[in-house]
Amino acid sequence: MCGIGGLIYKSSVHEKKTGEIVIKMLESLSRRGPDSTGIALLHPKEENHLYLDVNYDKEGNGEKVLHLLTEFSTVLRSSDHGNYVRAVIKNVEDETLLIHAINNIDKDVSVASYGEQLEVLKFLGGAENLESQFNISDYNGRVAIGHTRMATESKVDISHSQPLSCHTGKDLTIIHNGHITNYIKLRSKYEKKGYKFITGNDSEVIAVYLVDQMKAGLDLKEAMELSLQELGGSFSYIAITPEKVGLAKEPFGMKPMVIAETDDFVAFASESMAITNGFGKNLNVFEPGSEEVMIWNL
Numbered sequence: 001m002c003g004i005g006g007l008i009y010k011s012s013v014h015e016k017k018t019g020e021i022v023i024k025m026l027e028s029l030s031r032r033g034p035d036s037t038g039i040a041l042l043h044p045k046e047e048n049h050l051y052l053d054v055n056y057d058k059e060g061n062g063e064k065v066l067h068l069l070t071e072f073s074t075v076l077r078s079s080d081h082g083n084y085v086r087a088v089i090k091n092v093e094d095e096t097l098l099i100h101a102i103n104n105i106d107k108d109v110s111v112a113s114y115g116e117q118l119e120v121l122k123f124l125g126g127a128e129n130l131e132s133q134f135n136i137s138d139y140n141g142r143v144a145i146g147h148t149r150m151a152t153e154s155k156v157d158i159s160h161s162q163p164l165s166c167h168t169g170k171d172l173t174i175i176h177n178g179h180i181t182n183y184i185k186l187r188s189k190y191e192k193k194g195y196k197f198i199t200g201n202d203s204e205v206i207a208v209y210l211v212d213q214m215k216a217g218l219d220l221k222e223a224m225e226l227s228l229q230e231l232g233g234s235f236s237y238i239a240i241t242p243e244k245v246g247l248a249k250e251p252f253g254m255k256p257m258v259i260a261e262t263d264d265f266v267a268f269a270s271e272s273m274a275i276t277n278g279f280g281k282n283l284n285v286f287e288p289g290s291e292e293v294m295i296w297n298l
Contacts, residue, residue: 001032001033001150001152001177002032002033002147002148002149002150002162002176002177002178002270003026003029003030003032003033003147003148003177003269003270003271003274004029004145004146004147004175004177004236004238004257004268004269004270005022005025005026005028005029005145005146005147005148005268005269005270005274005275005278006022006025006143006144006145006146006175006238006245006267006268006269007021007022007025007143007144007145007265007266007267007278008142008143008245008265008266008267008296008298009142009143009264009265010142010263010264010265010266011142011264012142014140014264014265016279017137017138017139017140018139018140018141018142018143018144019041019135019136019137019138019139019140019144020137021144021267021278021279022039022136022144022145022146022278023127023130023131023136023137023146024277024278025146025267025269025274025275025277025278026039026126026127026130026146026147026148026274027126027127027128027277028269028271028273028274028277028278029127029148029269029270029271029274030126030127030148032148032150032270032271033147033148033149033150034125034126034148034150035124035125035149035150035151035156035161036122036123036124036125036148036149036151036156036158036160036161036162037122037123037125037126037127037129037130037146037147037148037149037161038120038121038122038123038130038146038147038149038161038162038163038175039120039121039122039130039136039144039145039146039147039163040113040118040119040120040143040144040145040146040163040173040175040240041118041119041120041121041136041139041141041143041144042117042118042119042141042142042143042144042240042242042298043117043118043119043141044117044141045116045117045242048090048091049076049088049089049090049116050073050088050089050090050092050095050114050115050116051087051088051113051114051115051116051117051118051119052069052085052087052088052089052111052113052114053084053085053086053087053111053112053113053114053119053120053121054084054085054087054102054109054110054111054112055083055084055108055109055110055111055112055157055158055159055198056083056084056085056105056106056108056109056110056158057083057108057157057158057159058106058108061105061106061108061109062080062081062082062083062084062085063080064105064106064109065080065085065102065105065109066078066080066085066087068101068102068105069087069089072089072092072093072097072098072101073089073090073091073092073098074089074090074091075087075088075089076088076089076090081123081133081134083123083124083157083158084112084121084122084123084133084158086119086121086134095114095170099111099114099167103167103196103198108159110159110198111167111198112158112159112165113163113165113173114165114170115170115171115172115173115242116170116171116242117171117242118171118172118173118240118241118242120163120165120173121133121134121136122158122161122162122163123158123161124156124157124158124161126148127146127148142298143240143245143298145163145175145238145240145245146175147161147162147163147175147176147177149161149162152179155200159198159199160199160200160201162174162175162176162201162203163175163240164176164199164201164203164204164206164207165207166195166204166207166208166210166211167195167196167198168195168211169207169208169210169211169214171241171242172207172210172211172214172239172240172241173207173239173240174203174206174207174210174237174238174239174240175237175238175240176203176206176235176236176237176238177235177236177237177255177257177270178233178234178235178236178237178250178254178255179202179233179234179235180202180203180205180206180231180232180233180235181232181233182231182232182233183202183205186205186209186230186231187205190205190208190209190212193212195208195211195212203237205231206227206231206237206239207239209223209227209230209231210223210224210227210239213226213227220239220241220243220244220246220295221244221246221293221295224239224246224248224293224295225248225293227248228248228250228251228291228293231250233250234250234252234254234255235249235250235255236248236249236250236255236256236257236270238268242298243297243298244295244296244297244298245266245295245296245298246293246294246295246296247259247268247288247292247293247294247295248292248293248294249288249289249290249291249292250290250291251290251291252290253289253290253291255270256270256271256287257269257270257287257288258270258271258272258275258285258286258287259285259286259287259288259294260275260283260284260285262283266296267279267283272285
């Protein structure tokens, strides 16, 4: 059991800060996932900027990541949070080479996410830990999608926490509640195609699947619709790109998701109480049907 909570503002003008609302939503969902909390934030595009986030376990490897970034780029902002490095960089000549170099620092080091607009932040424990590390409540952009994780099949560490991305899929990340029962088969298929997996989390294959389908020419909605035919199990998941946010529920409709939509915003969560706590008031909600894909253009 995990929790999903997110908010999409339809314009850049809004009364409450996006981060304040979503942090309260994630606090409400902590009992569904006490092991770790993560969030994906969408930033305005700035020329030549890259948001880069890195998992690590061993003491001292954060310093190695920060040093490596100075060799490959101009570092605009960076911080080491003990098991997680957050950075904004520019002037990267070869992104693939940089990602490869980071992943080869040590076995415990891996790139969590990178993109020109999407930033992924995560930390062990509840939403209060995420807030204390990254001041999420200060974020006031248009999109924030969060996850509270209860580890059921893979270990509890930063790298296995969500959101999860694909190394060859810049500016795409996913958040998932449920199980992918044919994960092993799909992982083997995509590893043979050259994709690298950094976790033992079954959710990671969703990001890889979407990236592969979109490289083949499908748009996000088409890829998500096809995923409902090819991913086994019971699940709800969110996919985020700078242009779209998508929500998918598998054919059984077993994993909960409710949505509140107004002229100003779209909010969704695994429980209606999370939306109520986020906004401080009751909102009318509805639940997507089984085998449904919904897309919001940004």
